[in-house]
Amino acid sequence: MSNRMPPLVSAISDSGALCYALLRIVEFHAAWLPRAASTELKIELGYRIGKLGSALASAHLRFTELTTDVRLLAPICLEHGIVEVLHAETDETIAAASNLLLTLVGSFVRALIAGRNRDPLFEVLDGPGATLLAGLAAQFPASAAPWPTPSHGTTVLYGNALPIPQAASSPSRAWELEPRRGDEPSWAALIGTPGGRAQILYDIFADIELSAMEVCAASLVRFRELPVQFKIDMARQCWDEARHASACLIRSEELGGPSIGRRYSLKVWDRWAAGRDVIECLCIEQLVQEGNALDSVESLASSFRATGDARSADLLKVFGRDEELHTAIGNKWVNAIAGMGPDLSFGQRLRNAAQRIGLTVPGHAPVAFEARRRGGFPESFLQELASVNRSA
Ligand SMILES: [Fe+2]
Ligand SMILES: [Fe+2]
CATH class of the missing domain: 1.20.1260.10 (Ferritin, core subunit, four-helix bundle)
Known part of the structure; x- marks a missing residue:
């Protein structure tokens, strides 16, 4: 040629x-x-x-x-x-x-x-x-x-005006999934039985991983003007979330399938969709939701291990390492893009994003400082989290 x-x-x-x-x-x-x-x-x-x-x-x-x-x-x-x-x-x-x-x-x-x-x-x-x-x-x-x-x-x-298929305003779900009703038992009540643990893993698949995968795909087309490297990072994370979704389904079936039902919510998607620009979206998904997940996945893995379910705990450990990569992607791009915008502190940006979606940073789980450090959170912010922890 x-x-x-x-x-x-x-x-x-x-x-x-x-x-x-x-x-x-x-x-x-x-x-x-x-x-x-x-x-x-x-x-x-x-x-x-x-x-x-x-x-x-x-x-x-x-x-x-x-x-x-x-x-x-x-x-x-x-x-x-x-x-x-x-x-x-x-x-x-x-x-x-x-x-x-x-x-x-x-x-x-x-x-x-x-x-x-x-x-x-x-x-x-x-x-x-x-x-x-x-x-x-x-x-x-x-x-x-x-x-x-x-x-x-x-x-x-190549230019971002080239046509692409029309993006969906809200994601579709398979016929076998039903929306959550809100009266389902808590994970603490479920973790003691294999069917309950299968339900928790199914919930992670249907409430978190499916939407996380969709958020990355949607970010790739919503923020088309960003450099190729951003799209490479979103594609990588989309793959990771697809693997997480698949792994949850496999392990849930190994445990006998979910005991309550195949229910889902779109809360992860809806929170991301509330972001008004790329920085806010990255803060909402990669830094607030996934940052808090770095803390909670460690606690959840320990709870699974305490029931004797080491295989599920080990699965969650892999998720934790992948999530560190995802918060690192978020930190990298927020820093790169925020350098061109209004001068807000990192902590202020995250608190604003969390407030917009009704969450706090940190969430309810004890802060996993080492995981957050590996996930690219700046030292000054980790010190802020440490002082929140001390005063809590
Ligand atoms: Fe994930
Ligand atoms: Fe993730």
């Missing part, structure tokens, strides 16, 4: 176009995820966002090694292939459209490899790019149809 160009130009062109393709397809999946109703499809979309985001992270790293230019250009035929599935809305059409876009990645990667194979010098000079493409070819299937021949020299530039 690009073997007539000088090797450096070819390498920049290939990696930029690859980033373009992956970024557009991540965005499409992110717009679809809250809309998908079936739990299975929703979690699969979360996994796919993670896989595409991880490929984007590697491709973008290669691109930034080659050039300081941030513009991502791609052949116009690639964009035409992507927008063909712009209007998928039902579970069935979203699943088919997602499959199609993954094969589009596979076919595009193979077209890039075929172009390089015609120039052994380029293959040697851009070894890291070649290795990246070989890895992606193994992950993404090719379509049966041949890759379209690009119209000569016609390219398209």
Whole structure:
């Protein structure tokens, strides 16, 4: 495809176009995820966002090694292939459209490899790019149809005005889930029996993880103007939350299934949706809700362990480590973006965000200082939390 160009130009062109393709397809999946109703499809979309985001992270790293230019250009035929599935809305059409876009990645990667194979010098000079493409070819299937021949020299530039599927204003839920009534027994009352513990894990799946996954997907499209690295971080977290959702379901079934019911709430989503801008949204989700979760997940793991359920406790320990990564993502972007905005202290920002959604920082659980430290909370804020703890 690009073997007539000088090797450096070819390498920049290939990696930029690859980033373009992956970024557009991540965005499409992110717009679809809250809309998908079936739990299975929703979690699969979360996994796919993670896989595409991880490929984007590697491709973008290669691109930034080659050039300081941030513009991502791609052949116009690639964009035409992507927008063909712009209007998928039902579970069935979203699943088919997602499959199609993954094969589009596979076919595009193979077209890039075929172009390089015609120039052994380029293959040697851009070894890291070649290795990246070989890895992606193994992950993404090719379509049966041949890759379209690009119209000569016609390219398209990535920008946040390019069309994406319409985002849902509120997420869909599968038919087997029913809204909470509010009169369900507390977790303290449930933890003593296997069915009760299965219920707690199901509640974590349906009240927290599903919405957390949707919040990350929705952040990716709501704040499209932010840099590629933000989208890579949201894609990573979306994958983590999809894994958490799936792990809760597996363990809940191992314990015999939830004893009370398959109930859900949208409180995590609704709180995030109350944020008025990117900083407030990050504070609400990653720093207030997930920051408090760093404290409560340790207490909950101890309570599970005290009942002799080490397997569930160990599962929660993994969640805790992942959540540290998520608060670190929140801290990183709040600091990066807040530097351009009004001069509020970190603690004040978090207290304002917590107040907006009717929570406090810290919440009810004892503060997990080490976890919060690893999760990127600044030392001055940890000292504030320590003084709240002392005076409580
Ligand atoms: Fe999670
Ligand atoms: Fe999380």
